[in-house]
Amino acid sequence: MIMKRLQITSMITIVIGIICILLWRFVLPEPADWLLRIPGLFILISIFTLVFSTVRLNKIEKEKNRILKIDL
Secondary structure: OHHHHHHHHHHHHHHHHHHHHHHHHHHOOOOOHHHHHHHHHHHHHHHHHHHHHHHHHHHHHHHHHHHHHHHO
């Protein structure tokens, strides 16, 4: 349950980060390089947590399926 919540939170953070980058890129065209780096850092962290939670969920699901096959 925690991994599923982490996965959904990561997806939402990625979408928000991409929207922020697009807004800052086109609304504030002046050179504000550090403004683009902050959402980029959040996207990078969100991608890591998304991959981590997806791998953990798949591992848990495979383990559940393996246990169910043994019990049958």
